[in-house]
Amino acid sequence: MTVAFVVQRYGLEINGGAELHCRWVAEHMLRHIPLEVLTSCALDYITWRNHYPEGEEIINGVRVRRFPVSRPRVPEKFGRIQNRILEHEHREKDELAWLEEEGPTSHKLIHFLRKNGGAYDYVIFFSYRYYHSYWGIRSIPEKSILVPTAEHDPVIHLKIFKDLFRMPRAFVYNSEEERAMIQGLSQNQNIPGLVVGVGTEVPSSFTAERFRRKHGIAGPYIIYIGRIDENKGCPQLFDFFLRFKRETRSEVKLVLIGNTVLRVPSHPDLCHLGFLPEEDKFDALSGAELLIMPSFYESLSMVVLEAWALGRPVLANAKCDVLKGQCRRSNGGLYYENYGEFREALTLLLETPRLRAALGENGLRYYQTHYTWDIVEGKYLAILNQLGADR
Amino acid sequence: MDNPKQTEKQGVEAITIDYDRVDVAEIMDQIKKISASAPPEEANFSNDVSSSFAPAASPGASGIKDKIRAWMTSLIRPFFPLIRFIGLPLHQDIRATQESLHETNKRLDKLTEMFFRLEEKLDRADRDLNTSMEYIRLLHNLDHNLVVELTKLKIEADTLKGKFRILEKDQDQLQRRERTLEDKMIQ
Numbered sequence: 001m002t003v004a005f006v007v008q009r010y011g012l013e014i015n016g017g018a019e020l021h022c023r024w025v026a027e028h029m030l031r032h033i034p035l036e037v038l039t040s041c042a043l044d045y046i047t048w049r050n051h052y053p054e055g056e057e058i059i060n061g062v063r064v065r066r067f068p069v070s071r072p073r074v075p076e077k078f079g080r081i082q083n084r085i086l087e088h089e090h091r092e093k094d095e096l097a098w099l100e101e102e103g104p105t106s107h108k109l110i111h112f113l114r115k116n117g118g119a120y121d122y123v124i125f126f127s128y129r130y131y132h133s134y135w136g137i138r139s140i141p142e143k144s145i146l147v148p149t150a151e152h153d154p155v156i157h158l159k160i161f162k163d164l165f166r167m168p169r170a171f172v173y174n175s176e177e178e179r180a181m182i183q184g185l186s187q188n189q190n191i192p193g194l195v196v197g198v199g200t201e202v203p204s205s206f207t208a209e210r211f212r213r214k215h216g217i218a219g220p221y222i223i224y225i226g227r228i229d230e231n232k233g234c235p236q237l238f239d240f241f242l243r244f245k246r247e248t249r250s251e252v253k254l255v256l257i258g259n260t261v262l263r264v265p266s267h268p269d270l271c272h273l274g275f276l277p278e279e280d281k282f283d284a285l286s287g288a289e290l291l292i293m294p295s296f297y298e299s300l301s302m303v304v305l306e307a308w309a310l311g312r313p314v315l316a317n318a319k320c321d322v323l324k325g326q327c328r329r330s331n332g333g334l335y336y337e338n339y340g341e342f343r344e345a346l347t348l349l350l351e352t353p354r355l356r357a358a359l360g361e362n363g364l365r366y367y368q369t370h371y372t373w374d375i376v377e378g379k380y381l382a383i384l385n386q387l388g389a390d391r
Numbered sequence: 392m393d394n395p396k397q398t399e400k401q402g403v404e405a406i407t408i409d410y411d412r413v414d415v416a417e418i419m420d421q422i423k424k425i426s427a428s429a430p431p432e433e434a435n436f437s438n439d440v441s442s443s444f445a446p447a448a449s450p451g452a453s454g455i456k457d458k459i460r461a462w463m464t465s466l467i468r469p470f471f472p473l474i475r476f477i478g479l480p481l482h483q484d485i486r487a488t489q490e491s492l493h494e495t496n497k498r499l500d501k502l503t504e505m506f507f508r509l510e511e512k513l514d515r516a517d518r519d520l521n522t523s524m525e526y527i528r529l530l531h532n533l534d535h536n537l538v539v540e541l542t543k544l545k546i547e548a549d550t551l552k553g554k555f556r557i558l559e560k561d562q563d564q565l566q567r568r569e570r571t572l573e574d575k576m577i578q
Contacts, residue, residue, distance in 0.1 A: 162521070184518055187525070331415045338500075340426030341419075348406060348422065358413045 010039040048104035067109035151297035174300035199373035208287020221253040223288035228260035233294030308363030332363025
């Protein structure tokens with residue numbers, strides 16, 4: 001059995017959700033089946049400009065075939081088209097024009113799939129919303145498996161995607177909520193789909209003391225890990241946290257790890273440390289009272305799984321169905337919809353070490369039951385075997 | 392032995408947690424109730440009127456201004472009890488305003504909840520609409536296919552009618568020929 005993974009970008013420097021998800025799954029599945037990755041030459045997800053050379057290379061043992069992007073994206077034009085299709089009546093050809101502009105438009109990749117798709121037993125596409133998935137799945141629907149990594153994003157309601165969701169042989173969902181959303185939109189209940197998600201790598205050793213020494217952090221702290229961005233709910237988090245500090249006089253700090261695309265308010269208890277290596281990240285997470293996840297849109301939060309893998313509790317934004325659902329299923333974290341709930345939940349968590357420990361233990365159990373690599377790999381193999389048996 | 396069901400005091404409110412079987416949904420229900428019924432934050436007025444009413448010193452303020460402010464403060468210090476007394480009704484006004492704001496907030500929360508429920512209903516309606524649109528599209532395809540099939544049948548019928556007319560003519564011709572042959576044979 002030979003399998004191809006198709007993703008918009010691929011590389012060790014790329015930390016984006018779906019791309020990292022694809023790389024981790026590919027590297028783990030390589031132990032079970034021969035596979036290769038088909039991707040573009042892009043590194044930057046804003047313009048998809050060609051960065052890597054066209055052709056083959058090996059990354060962590062995985063053969064990667066890169067195809068050039070025919071034309072880079074013009075962000076302003078893309079924004080204009082997106083506004084038009086989201087806010088005005090439009091036709092299917094407008095949606096296709098939007099897809100073409102969104103990219104990464106790699107005609108060579110699609111041509112390769114049409115010509116050589118027969119050489120693979122299955123082709124697994126990551127991220128439903130990009131050019132490669134739409135045209136790739138249409139090229140070889142009978143061999144396609146889609147990992148949609150879908151969020152509650154307005155573009156998911158586009159007509160072209162409703163049709164797309166009825167085409168693949170199978171789905172690999174990230175969460176129950178994602179499956180319910182896609183099935184609700186496209187009525188594709190007849191297509192097999194398994195909730196799998198992704199595993200996470202926990203380093204063998206981590207110490208909070210090392211992190212505290214290195215970055216001069218004293219006293220209790222809560223942590224946010226990820227891109228500091230409006231889409232991730234960070235402005236609301238800053239607002240809530242500073243209000244919480246004013247009202248409760250709590251000594252807790254908020255440590256922020258990740259690159260920022262917006263201004264972090266200047267406050268002695270807001271510690272923005274920038275992007276940190278994995279080792280530092282896990283050191284920081286292990287010493288935190290809890291992980292806070294303010295994002296409105298997530299298809300699966302890897303960092304929440306990492307927190308649970310370390311036995312840390314989570315406080316999540318309940319406006320994100322996936323995060324709320326995961327907290328409820330795992331009993332590993334609390335959630336909030338407004339400032340009042342944020343204040344009460346955070347106060348309860350900070351003042352009740354026993355509750356933190358209990359939620360952390362539940363989270364760890366949930367992680368061990370659903371998200372260790374053995375389980376994730378097993379689920380992928382089960383899907384491939386089931387499809388093989390159905391042939 | 393510890394009772395697994397413990398009450399953790401949260402200010403004036405209490406949250407019950409069963410540590411043998413921690414249920415996040417149950418805890419969140421209690422947090423939601425507390426959050427919904429929380430009184431407005433008490434205004435944290437200081438007893439020291441001078442610190443309450445004195446404007447914060449700006450970093451760029453000149454030394455002369457500070458001196459004048461200190462001199463003025465020392466001058467009015469004996470009248471602080473009187474100022475506090477005058478300030479009392481103001482405090483009550485603020486409290487009354489806060490209570491009214493709290494009531495407004497509660498109403499807003501209710502409206503927000505109604506809005507969310509409405510949003511859910513709209514989502515459901517949207518899903519139903521999508522399904523209906525899909526059915527309509529299928530029916531449209533069916534109509535189209537029926538029209539194509541009927542057109543084909545019409546053409547087929549026309550062709551068969553043509554063939555039938557040809558056969559009739561052939562039969563007439565054969566009958567005429569038969570009659571001619573009979574005449575000739577009789578002659």
